[in-house]
Amino acid sequence: MSLSAAANNISDSDFQNIGPAPRPPGASYNKTQPITNYLGNLDLSEKRDGSGSSSRENRLARATFSKKSGWIQYKDDGLLSFLWQKRFMVLSDSYLTLYKNEPRSVNEDPVLQVPLTTIVSVSRTQLKQNCFEVVRNHDRGSSGGSGNSSLAGAGNGTSGSSSSLASSSSDYNRKTMYISTKTEIELHSWLDAIFAKCPLLSGVSSPTNFTHKVHVGFDPETGSFVGMPSNWEKLLKHSRITGEDWNNNSAAVIQVLQFYQEYNGAGNGTSTGTGPNAGAGISNASAASSSSSLPGSRNPNATITSKSSQQSLTDMHPQRKPPSPPSLADPRRPNLQVSTSNQHGRSPQQPYAKPLNYSLSSPSQGRPPQSHLPSASVSAQGVTLAQKSTHGSWKQQTSPTPLQVKKTPTKRPLLPQQDPSRTQHNMQNPYAPKPALSQSANSSKEILNQRRGPQLPSNSSYNGNTSPPPRLHPQRAAPSAPSAPKSPAEASASTAAALAMRQDPKSEAGHNHLQPTRDAPKKPDISKGPHPKNDVGVTKQRKPSKPTMSNAEIMRKLKSVTFSTDPSSHFQMIEKAGQGASGSVYLAKRTQLPVYGDGYLNDQIGEQHIGDKVAIKQMILSKQPRKELIVNEISVMKDSQHKNIVNFLEAYLKTEDDLWVVMEYMEGGSLTDLIENSPTNGSNYSPLTEPQIAYIVRETCQGLKFLHDKHIIHRDIKSDNVLLDIRSRVKITDFGFCAKLTDKRSKRATMVGTPYWMAPEVVKQREYDEKVDVWSLGIMAIEMLEGEPPYLNEDPLKALYLIATNGTPKLKQPEGLSLKIKRFLSVCLCVDVKYRASTEELLHHSFFDISCDPSDLSPLLDWKR
Numbered sequence: 088m089s090l091s092a093a094a095n096n097i098s099d100s101d102f103q104n105i106g107p108a109p110r111p112p113g114a115s116y117n118k119t120q121p122i123t124n125y126l127g128n129l130d131l132s133e134k135r136d137g138s139g140s141s142s143r144e145n146r147l148a149r150a151t152f153s154k155k156s157g158w159i160q161y162k163d164d165g166l167l168s169f170l171w172q173k174r175f176m177v178l179s180d181s182y183l184t185l186y187k188n189e190p191r192s193v194n195e196d197p198v199l200q201v202p203l204t205t206i207v208s209v210s211r212t213q214l215k216q217n218c219f220e221v222v223r224n225h226d227r228g229s230s231g232g233s234g235n236s237s238l239a240g241a242g243n244g245t246s247g248s249s250s251s252l253a254s255s256s257s258d259y260n261r262k263t264m265y266i267s268t269k270t271e272i273e274l275h276s277w278l279d280a281i282f283a284k285c286p287l288l289s290g291v292s293s294p295t296n297f298t299h300k301v302h303v304g305f306d307p308e309t310g311s312f313v314g315m316p317s318n319w320e321k322l323l324k325h326s327r328i329t330g331e332d333w334n335n336n337s338a339a340v341i342q343v344l345q346f347y348q349e350y351n352g353a354g355n356g357t358s359t360g361t362g363p364n365a366g367a368g369i370s371n372a373s374a375a376s377s378s379s380s381l382p383g384s385r386n387p388n389a390t391i392t393s394k395s396s397q398q399s400l401t402d403m404h405p406q407r408k409p410p411s412p413p414s415l416a417d418p419r420r421p422n423l424q425v426s427t428s429n430q431h432g433r434s435p436q437q438p439y440a441k442p443l444n445y446s447l448s449s450p451s452q453g454r455p456p457q458s459h460l461p462s463a464s465v466s467a468q469g470v471t472l473a474q475k476s477t478h479g480s481w482k483q484q485t486s487p488t489p490l491q492v493k494k495t496p497t498k499r500p501l502l503p504q505q506d507p508s509r510t511q512h513n514m515q516n517p518y519a520p521k522p523a524l525s526q527s528a529n530s531s532k533e534i535l536n537q538r539r540g541p542q543l544p545s546n547s548s549y550n551g552n553t554s555p556p557p558r559l560h561p562q563r564a565a566p567s568a569p570s571a572p573k574s575p576a577e578a579s580a581s582t583a584a585a586l587a588m589r590q591d592p593k594s595e596a597g598h599n600h601l602q603p604t605r606d607a608p609k610k611p612d613i614s615k616g617p618h619p620k621n622d623v624g625v626t627k628q629r630k631p632s633k634p635t636m637s638n639a640e641i642m643r644k645l646k647s648v649t650f651s652t653d654p655s656s657h658f659q660m661i662e663k664a665g666q667g668a669s670g671s672v673y674l675a676k677r678t679q680l681p682v683y684g685d686g687y688l689n690d691q692i693g694e695q696h697i698g699d700k701v702a703i704k705q706m707i708l709s710k711q712p713r714k715e716l717i718v719n720e721i722s723v724m725k726d727s728q729h730k731n732i733v734n735f736l737e738a739y740l741k742t743e744d745d746l747w748v749v750m751e752y753m754e755g756g757s758l759t760d761l762i763e764n765s766p767t768n769g770s771n772y773s774p775l776t777e778p779q780i781a782y783i784v785r786e787t788c789q790g791l792k793f794l795h796d797k798h799i800i801h802r803d804i805k806s807d808n809v810l811l812d813i814r815s816r817v818k819i820t821d822f823g824f825c826a827k828l829t830d831k832r833s834k835r836a837t838m839v840g841t842p843y844w845m846a847p848e849v850v851k852q853r854e855y856d857e858k859v860d861v862w863s864l865g866i867m868a869i870e871m872l873e874g875e876p877p878y879l880n881e882d883p884l885k886a887l888y889l890i891a892t893n894g895t896p897k898l899k900q901p902e903g904l905s906l907k908i909k910r911f912l913s914v915c916l917c918v919d920v921k922y923r924a925s926t927e928e929l930l931h932h933s934f935f936d937i938s939c940d941p942s943d944l945s946p947l948l949d950w951k952r
């Protein structure tokens with residue numbers, strides 16, 4: 088059934104929240120067992136020659152004396168390291184052997200044979216989904232070992248004692264091979280079996296040179312998370328993620344913790360990615376996600392270390408007040424004290440040698456570890472732990488060093504009357520420091536209630552009852568009166584440009600841009616315009632990852648799409664229109680057309696006239712952590728002329744460091760502005776009516792369809808990135824994170840976007856496609872209904888957890904909504920991507936039948952006039 092058909096056939100009951108992911112198998116969680124019991128529950132029936140047995144010991148014993156085999160993906164760290172190859176792997180009593188094909192006889196030539204006695208470490212890795220690494224001592228005297236044609240290690244058989252091997256370790260190189268299985272279960276099964284057979288790993292011999300691993304779990308008896316890396320402890324303390332959350336879906340908790348770390352640049356602060364999912368974006372410029380830049384792939388050892396993570400954590404919450412002690416009275420908030428001690432007094436010696444494999448439990452009594460990951464790693468929704476997946480990177484809010492605390496401007500400058508406890512919704516980095524008040528208030532229902540009166544019912548499912556418009560409690564601050572624009576005379580071309588570039592240190596000092604607010608925007612005053620050159624510490628860092636283009640390449644590319652002239656005399660600056668992460672946007676009047684000889688860069692320029700109003704985004708390149716995103720943005724805009732996409736007009740490289748991007752001017756500001764300044768703001772009504780929502784969503788959807796038809800994913804759809812002009816035309820902007828899908832790369836995996844709008848598959852670090860934009864569109868519709876996206880009042884970590892586990896978010900007051908909008912939302916916010924509508928399908932949705940005329944939006948634009 089097509090999605091549209093499905094959408095049309097939806098009954099009221101279809102609007103039920105899909106609900107949290109099913110509990111992971113075998114998780115009773117009555118003690119710290121999510122990890123420890125996992126293997127006990129595993130069925131090793133994948134062993135081709137093994138039969139099931141009820142006792143784990145029996146299974147392990149059989150694993151020791153029988154073969155296990157199956158298809159896997161293999162990659163080594165040698166010359167061909169970029170290739171994942173399908174191999175048939177056989178684990179016998181003495182060797183781990185890889186074949187090109189399933190061997191029909193014992194004489195078949197393997198492509199790689201690793202004596203089990205040489206294996207010194209086996210551990211889960213985030214290189215790829217369901218992936219683990221096997222580190223072996225590789226005899227320097229032997230040849231190869233990393234290639235496909237050579238055999239690793241010289242048949243030491245099983246006779247080597249660990250001590251002898253350990254003592255002769257200087258004669259060995261360490262070699263790492265990576266193995267990826269189809270499923271999480273298979274992965275555990277292999278890990279278990281390999282561990283059981285390798286003398287250096289099992290209790291048979293004393294392991295040497297092993298690193299202490301953590302055992303992660305939640306012990307309801309003590310009400311504590313146990314074995315957490317200290318940075319995770321802190322995160323959990325701040326996050327309102329509870330023991331109950333852990334019990335419900337420990338996989339998701341760990342996943343969002345991991346996600347958090349990556350987002351914040353723990354480790355080496357760059358994004359990761361590899362394999363088929365990593366790759367260039369829309370152009371070279373978007374190669375931010377290319378495999379070459381991705382340490383997780385290039386550096387197989389780039390597991391997150393406690394140290395780095397902790398550092399980044401410290402940075403992320405420099406202003407956070409210590410969390411208030413958890414209230415025992417709150418059943419949702421079990422004691423979150425975290426103990427790092429091993430509650431079970433297990434030996435600190437661990438069988439796996441990778442640092443900080445949070446997923447690993449301690450072996451007891453020299454036995455193999457009982458599990459590798461919390462059992463929650465397998466759920467019906469496929470939430471898996473530590474599966475950093477094939478990419479692992481998302482655009483991180485990087486600063487060159489995670490320790491640097493940047494002041495981040497919000498798009499909506501703070502107002503005096505702002506409520507600092509408001510969660511900032513448009514942050515690129517949700518984990519940016521928050522003021523102490525917000526920290527506690529953010530997690531405090533009491534304070535929220537003080538702010539907005541009685542809490543709205545939060546568990547309502549969508550239903551089809553139509554009743555009066557929902558009385559919501561919009562949480563937006565009252566709109567501020569736009570400041571009077573400077574007269575054009577005041578802002579002559581030259582002086583205005585200079586003014587525009589000047590930073591007002593007072594305004595900066597007075598505003599903590601990291602404050603979590605969602606306040607009405609204030610028209611910036613051009614006289615206080617920041618001088619990007621003085622913008623140190625102010626410019627919001629673009630979602631970072633390691634740049635993949637050299638500066639020279641970026642400049643070359645930029646020069647190919649810009650005029651190399653000083654545009655100051657071409658424009659008369661009028662006022663500052665907005666502040667973005669990468670620079671300021673100004674309203675200007677065109678006083679001169681570009682010299683024809685320079686070549687028009689855009690067809691649209693032909694329609695430009697002297698006196699036309701334009702928006703100019705000014706960026707200081709040296710202040711951009713991710714210049715390639717800017718190149719990406721220009722490239723996409725330049726090639727994307729559509730009525731629902733903000734038109735790029737031309738760009739100037741005024742100096743090597745000073746970039747001006749000229750776009751059509753959208754007087755109405757962003758949709759966020761509209762929502763925040765809605766006349767119903769402060770009342771209990773939705774900021775926008777359903778017909779207004781239908782109109783805006785339809786227009787946005789048309790822009791998205793245009794992009795999707797070109798196989799471009801926007802990846803950051805939210806109200807901030809939808810602009811309106813004075814004629815209520817609706818256009819998408821901010822193309823920095825666009826990604827191009829190609830025949831070879833029909834899916835993406837880089838984690839990009841703004842958390843509250845992110846589709847579950849992004850949060851879960853799965854591969855994704857254009858439909859992530861459809862999810863975000865649905866969230867944007869909720870913004871228009873409720874004033875903000877779901878979970879905005881939650882700590883971002885908790886929000887990520889909720890996105891990953893809750894499925895379709897619930898509406899606050901569904902009873903007042905039409906069936907049409909609920910049906911529409913349900914096809915946008917469908918967790919299962921298969922059943923989520925495409926933009927094409929959405930455009931046929933009956934919800935759009937109720938769209939208003941553009942003129943019906945004018946009351947919403949009044950605040951601008």
Ligand SMILES: Nc1ncnc2c1ncn2[C@@H]1O[C@H](COP(=O)(O)OP(=O)(O)OP(=O)(O)O)[C@@H](O)[C@H]1O
Binds near residue numbers: 754
């Ligand atoms: N074409 C435009 N016309 C009118 N106002 C605009 C235009 N483009 C941007 N603005 C205003 O400037 C603000 C900042 O825009 P910008 O695209 O720089 O935001 P950003 O997405 O936060 O930044 P960045 O793209 O640097 O990450 C917007 O919120 C909007 O109010």
